[in-house]
Amino acid sequence: MDLPDRTSFTHLDSCSSTIEEARRRLRDQEAGSIVLVASDHQTAGRGRRDGSWDDVPGSAVLVTAGLVGSVDGGEVSGLDGLVAELLRRRLVERYPLLDGSLEVKPPNDLVTAAGKLAGVLVSTHFEGDSCRELLLSVGLNVSAAPELAPGTAPATTLSVQVGEDVDVAEALSLVADVLIAELAYLRRVR
Numbered sequence: 028m029d030l031p032d033r034t035s036f037t038h039l040d041s042c043s044s045t046i047e048e049a050r051r052r053l054r055d056q057e058a059g060s061i062v063l064v065a066s067d068h069q070t071a072g073r074g075r076r077d078g079s080w081d082d083v084p085g086s087a088v089l090v091t092a093g094l095v096g097s098v099d100g101g102e103v104s105g106l107d108g109l110v111a112e113l114l115r116r117r118l119v120e121r122y123p124l125l126d127g128s129l130e131v132k133p134p135n136d137l138v139t140a141a142g143k144l145a146g147v148l149v150s151t152h153f154e155g156d157s158c159r160e161l162l163l164s165v166g167l168n169v170s171a172a173p174e175l176a177p178g179t180a181p182a183t184t185l186s187v188q189v190g191e192d193v194d195v196a197e198a199l200s201l202v203a204d205v206l207i208a209e210l211a212y213l214r215r216v217r
Contacts, residue, residue, distance in 0.1 A: 028200040031211050034061040036203075041068040041084070045091035046150055046164050053160060058096035061210050065090040065199055086171035086184075088145075088199045091164040092206035098158040098213050106209075107135035107149045110163055114145065114205050121201055122189040129188070137167075139188055142181035144168060161213065163206045169195045 030036060035052070042048045042064075049064040056062060068084035111131045118137070119125045125139075132138045137145040145167040152160035170193065172182035186193045 028203050028207075030063070031061070031207065033057075033059055034063065034207065034211075036063045037065070039064070039066040041070065042066045043070050045069060045089050046148070046162055049091040049093040049162055049164075050150075050160065053093045053095045053162075056095050059094075059214055060096075061092060061094050061207060061214070063090065063092045063203055063207065065203070067195075081173035083171035083173055086195065087169055088165060088167040088195060088202050090199060090202055090206065091162050092203065092210050093160065093162040094210040094214060095160055096214065098161055100153060100156045100158055102213055103149070103151055103158050103161065105134075106161075106163070107147045108133060110149070110165075110205065110209055111135050111137055111145075111147045113209065114147065114165065114202065117201055117205050118185075122185070122193075124189045138180075139183055141187065142172070142183040144183050144185060144188065161210070163209065165202050165206065167198060167202055169193050169198045 045064045045066050049062050052062045066089045069089050115129055115131055115137055128139045130138055135147040136143055148164040150162040151158050168182055168184040170184055170186045172184050
C-alpha cells in the first residue's frame with residue numbers, strides 16, 4: 028500500500044477499537060495529517076448506533092483511517108454511503124465474481140444474498156460548521172465470519188463469496204487504499 032505524505036500506518040495484534048486507537052493517535056498530529064490503524068482483532072469493535080462489530084481474530088480487515096484538520100461539514104454528510112459504494116466498486120474490480128451480487132445496503136453496509144460482508148462507520152468531531160476530526164472505519168469479513176446474536180442478519184466472508192482463499196493482508200491493502208484516497212481528496216479540498 029502506498030501512503031501519501033503526512034500519513035502514518037500502525038498495525039496491531041489486538042486493540043479495543045481501531046476507531047479509538049486512531050482517535051488517540053490523531054491527537055498528536057498536525058493539521059492535514061492522516062493516520063491509518065489496522066488490527067487483527069478488536070475487543071470492543073464499534074458499529075452504527077452504538078452497536079458492536081464482532082470478528083474472528085486474524086480473519087477480518089479491521090481498519091480506521093483518520094484525518095485531523097478542517098473539513099467542510101457538507102463534505103461529511105453521506106460519507107458512509109459514499110465510502111461503502113467506493114469500496115464495493117473496488118472489490119468488484121478486484122474480484123469480478125462479486126459483480127451483480129455485492130450491494131450497498133444503505134446507509135453503510137456491503138451485503139450479498141448470503142449476508143453482511145462489510146460495514147463502514149464514519150465518526151466525526153465538529154467545531155462549529157467545521158469537521159476537525161474525521162474517522163473512516165471498515166470491518167470486512169475475509170476468511171471467517173463471527174457468530175452473531177439470534178435475530179441478527181447473517182454474516183458472510185469475502186473468501187466464500189469469491190470461491191477462493193483471500194489473504195487478509197491483500198484485502199487490508201485494498202480497503203486502506205480506498206480510505207486513504209478519500210481522506211487525501213478531502214484534505215486537498217479543505
